[in-house]
Amino acid sequence: EAAAEALTCYAQAGGKLLVCYTVPEKLRAVLKVQPGRHVRETRPGFFASIRPRGGALAGAPAQVGQRSWNIQTVQPLPGAGSVLAEWFDNHGQATGHPAVVGSTNGLVFTHVLLGDDFTRKARFLLALVGYLAPELWEMAAKASLDRLGLAGSGRSFDQASATITQLATHRTQALDALAQARRLRDQARELASRRHFAQALDQAGRAQQRLLEAWCLAQPSLPGEFRAFWCHSAFGVQGLSWDEALGRLATNGFTAILPNMLWGGVAFYPSKVLPVSPEVAKRGDQIALCVAAAKKHGLQVHVWKVNWNLGHAAPREFVEHLRRTGRLQTSSRGKEELWLCPSHPDNRRLEIESMLEVARNYDVDGLHFDYIRYPDSDHCFCAGCRERFQQSTGIRLVNWPRDVLAEGPVQQAWLDWRRSHITAVVRAVAEQARALKPRLKISAAVFRNWPVDRDGVGQDWKLWCERGWLDFVCPMDYTRSHRQFENMVARQVEWAGRVPCYPGIGESASSSRLGPEGVIEQIQITRRYRTGGFVIFNYGVAEEAELVPLLGLGITASR
Known part of the structure; x- marks a missing residue:
């Protein structure tokens, strides 16, 4: 009121x-x-x-x-x-x-x-x-002209033009596109001076798009790279078949897809280990469809599993069974989390068997861990964890959970024990999957700061690389800051050692949103550190329609 x-x-x-x-x-x-x-x-x-x-x-x-x-x-x-x-x-x-x-x-x-x-x-x-308020059209037109440039790489129109000219000495398409961008900018300025503000905005938008295309055309491609997308939807890109979506990737020089086909509590294929999504009956076996399309277009498929996290599609009766049998995680304050508790042997068995089932039943190129960790430093403190820790270590806990928290007398023993369950799943999957199919690649999406995360979330990925359990590792380096991205990559390639480190670029992650020029800038950083590849998050509608074709003009072009 x-x-x-x-x-x-x-x-x-x-x-x-x-x-x-x-x-x-x-x-x-x-x-x-x-x-x-x-x-x-x-x-x-x-x-x-x-x-x-x-x-x-x-x-x-x-x-x-x-x-x-x-x-x-x-x-x-x-x-x-x-x-x-x-x-x-x-x-x-x-x-x-x-x-x-x-x-x-x-x-x-x-x-x-x-x-x-x-x-x-x-x-x-x-x-x-x-x-x-009609006067806003003039303000918008002026702002659009002032903004012309490549925001994702921090270059003004003139700075971008100078760099394109240097890069594209033998790329006439890039130079032609740049010349057209300049003409469109001049036309936008003329329209604004005549107070045709809506038309000026249109021409400024066209100038911006043509400048971006010139920038993309000027970028050199590097043969032999691992170029991949994570695809968070088990059904691929909305509105497209797997054949159409993967054909677009192949045409633009990408080499692999990492599709999210299973979670801790649901599978998007006919699984005998995990509950099967009802969508499979309507839309088919998504791994089979994805693999068939990938084979046709020459792409690798590394099936992505979200580990431990049950996922929103997990059936209610399955979740209730886990709750009754004490298999869900709990915070130090007793709040339930819909993740499998890693210390419970049945949960580790479920994680391992679900990934091995994929290896047995499908002609995939690899298995990809994600969420291969605890949710945070405040998990898991369920009653089962307390009992199993005491049995395993012989340590009697007098004040639970205070004894294992920060400054507690047995915190380090707790962190080591807690971490061991995550590592045990990585080791078991790597050894058993390779025994089934020796050429299968094992990889993981990991948090970016190993020294902190090995204790914070139990993710000891440097050890996994040292022991040879991973064939490549993908730190999720989602940031808009190119300097921060470079600093992270510099450390991560050292931690990974002989194992290829393919940094994760967060084009559509909630914490980054880079735009095409920002993605190109970060790909260039991976090349400076000779990582041999990269993975972009996430392959969706906008990325298929806008980002992928622009990258295919130059930096990922098959030329």
């Missing part, structure tokens, strides 16, 4: 409002709308895109993708407002429901803005606020 009252006063004083989804009753008169009804989608894809009515939203894209599941409609008061944009379904048919209703005081969007179709969504949002 108080917020609605404040916004009413703001609008009456000349302010403009952009309201999403629900319009409070007090604001309806201000926005000159009348309430409609709540509408749920009648099927998936019923609300799939937004299309402005002709000329109603200056500068807006002709169509903006948004997969909404419901809307809250409003209607303009007769003679006081109008419908500016409408909802369309995934077949391109109008739904008859308004998406944007406008009046002189503000706009109402009948859902909330989601993160899909990000580039066009950003322009759509600018068109909405530009409708309310």
Whole structure:
């Protein structure tokens, strides 16, 4: 009520409002709308895109993708407002429901803005606020021109141009693209000077894209590298078959895929060891489909398992069985964690057998550990851990868990014992999988700071490399800072020793978001340290459509 009252006063004083989804009753008169009804989608894809009515939203894209599941409609008061944009379904048919209703005081969007179709969504949002405050178009155009350059590598337009010219002495495509980027920038400046700000923004965007393509075309490729993507979805890239998704990787010079096919509590293939996702009955054996596509396109497949963590798709009855039998992890304060307790012998057996099952049944190139650790330093402190630690070490714990925590009298013995269970699984899988298939490669995605993480999360990956249990290791070096990335790689190649270290580049990790030029910068760092390869997180819709083709222009090109 108080917020609605404040916004009413703001609008009456000349302010403009952009309201999403629900319009409070007090604001309806201000926005000159009348309430409609709540509408749920009648099927998936019923609300799939937004299309402005002709000329109603200056500068807006002709169509903006948004997969909404419901809307809250409003209607303009007769003679006081109008419908500016409408909802369309995934077949391109109008739904008859308004998406944007406008009046002189503000706009109402009948859902909330989601993160899909990000580039066009950003322009759509600018068109909405530009409708309310036209002076923002000039500010946006000036900002776009000022930003021209390669943000991911910290280069301005002129700095990027100079570097491209140096790199591309014999690459005419790169030089041609650079010349076109300069022409487009000049045209954008001219349009802005004539106050055609929306068109200036369009040309600046084209100049930015062409500069990026010139940068990518100028990058040299290095034959013989291991070039891979992690793919977090067991079903590959949404909207594509495995054949289409892996064909795109191969065309652009990638050599391997690491698909996430099993967790601690679920498998996406017909497993006899783990519970099988119901999706397998509908969509098929995902390992078999992935391997068939990879063979066709000449890619390696290293099947990725999320160890210990049960995953959100683990069946409820399986989780309940683990809970009843004391096989789940617990924090030092007694809070349950839906991870398998590594000290429980049945859990170690389950982890090992699930990975060996993949090795036996599929023609894969390798097995890839992930989450091969504890969640953090505060796990596991279940009753079973206490009992098994005492039995194994002969140490009697008087004050549990205080005796094994920081400054406790037996903390180091506890850390060594705790760590040993993780190492035991790595060793068993490596030895037994190679006995089944001697050419199988064993690898692991690991935390980046081994000296800290061997105790913090029980992940002793330097030892695993020294003992030869890993054929390559992939530290997850997710950072936007190229200096930090380089510092991490420099240490990690030493810790890995003779074992290849393929750094993980976090293109779409929550902590990095690099963009194509940032990914290129970090690939260049891996080459300076002669790692022999890299792995990028994550192969999804945006990466398939945007990143992979740009990398394939130069730095991963098959030339």
